């Protein structure tokens with residue numbers, strides 16, 4: 042990269058702003074929150090004028106559809122929700138277009154499903170379209186394609202969608218706008234001594250009240266924001282949680298981030314992907330704690346070793362179809378850059394075909410004979426990453442524990458000596474791996490929690506509330 046540090050400080054950032062349903066429409070009347078939306082529009086245009094590239098992930102299709110059809114309550118049936126989303130989405134985008142056009146800012150609509158992302162060529166097409174639009178100075182407005190998405194192909198919530206979008210476009214900053222200022226270590230309503238959490242370096246060590254449920258119209262809540270933050274930070278995206286009713290805060294926080302960029306983060310930028318439109322800025326943003334006062338927010342620091350492009354896609358774009366259990370020797374060999382040989386495979390679960398994604402788990406102990414569940418292992422299991430496999434689940438079950446030279450004799454052919462090539466294996470970074478549980482205090486009622494119970498952040502990250510965990514987006518609904 043060329044230029045002085047001060048020039049670098051003024052370079053453009055890639056910024057993704059996620060607005061949930063409760064930021065778009067009134068929870069009771071379902072009328073659009075015009076004043077909030079107007080400030081968002083002014084803020085986004087200001088960011089554009091400051092040279093940044095902006096993507097908005099906007100929920101609200103169902104909420105707007107409810108208002109349009111004068112339906113009071115969110116229906117239960119998926120087909121009714123899909124119909125309302127179809128009705129609401131065109132009105133929602135026309136609302137955005139109307140507001141942005143007053144400031145002569147072109148926008149574009151991008152509707153995605155998980156299956157669009159899971160197909161490599163469609164993922165790349167979506168990425169190219171984003172790049173083209175951003176180069177043209179357009180603000181893409183993204184939502185889930187609710188009309189097509191059923192549970193198997195849903196992101197599940199727009200927090201996850203926004204994190205995947207931020208990773209896909211190599212954003213620097215992701216704003217998850219919500220109805221609280223930031224994360225607190227306890228429920229501030231019932232604990233006067235609750236402290237705001239300003240910076241999170243390691244989500245696994247987070248002690249926070251993450252129990253806030255989503256709005257009655259949306260599917261997210263604080264828990265999905267934590268999962269989204271982990272996903273985005275693993276892709277090198279600084280993630281900010283802040284209050285949506287003060288969207289102007291985005292400007293102050295962004296400016297503060299820019300002004301406070303450390304020399305270390307600038308050095309990191311030297312290694313960033315300079316060809317990517319949203320990477321022409323820092324890939325790692327750090328704020329000095331003693332700089333100017335900025336609005337309350339929680340900032341999750343990005344991984345210093347971001348997972349990008351094909352690796353990001355394997356980890357987060359694909360839903361694993363099964364699990365391959367490996368022994369610790371195989372795990373060590375993989376970390377040492379070898380491919381996965383059949384001899385290191387202890388067991389296999391699920392039904393999958395060649396070139397499909399699987400979860401890679403290391404087992405503590407191999408058994409010499411199957412247990413009552415047919416398992417060839419016992420003890421704890423740690424999910425360490427994901428892989429694209431060269432053989433189907435039935436084939437791997439036949440060759441597991443054997444030498445590669447035996448593959449042809451066992452299967453009648455041998456496409457590869459490896460169950461998975463090293464290039465198609467991706468490990469979670471420190472931020473995205475299972476973490477030691479740290480207890481925070483919960484008070485909410487969302488995602489199956491009991492009011493007043495302790496809330497292990499680890500459970501949020503492991504998806505025990507049905508909100509996705511690593512594989513993101515396995516839960517939720519329209």
Ligand SMILES: N[C@@H](CCC(=O)OP(=O)(O)O)C(=O)O
Pocket residue numbers: 060061062063099100101102103104126184185187197198199200255256258259260261262519
């Ligand atoms: N795609 C849906 C919203 C899904 C969703 O995640 O909503 P929210 O939890 O409000 O961000 C819609 O546009 O109504």
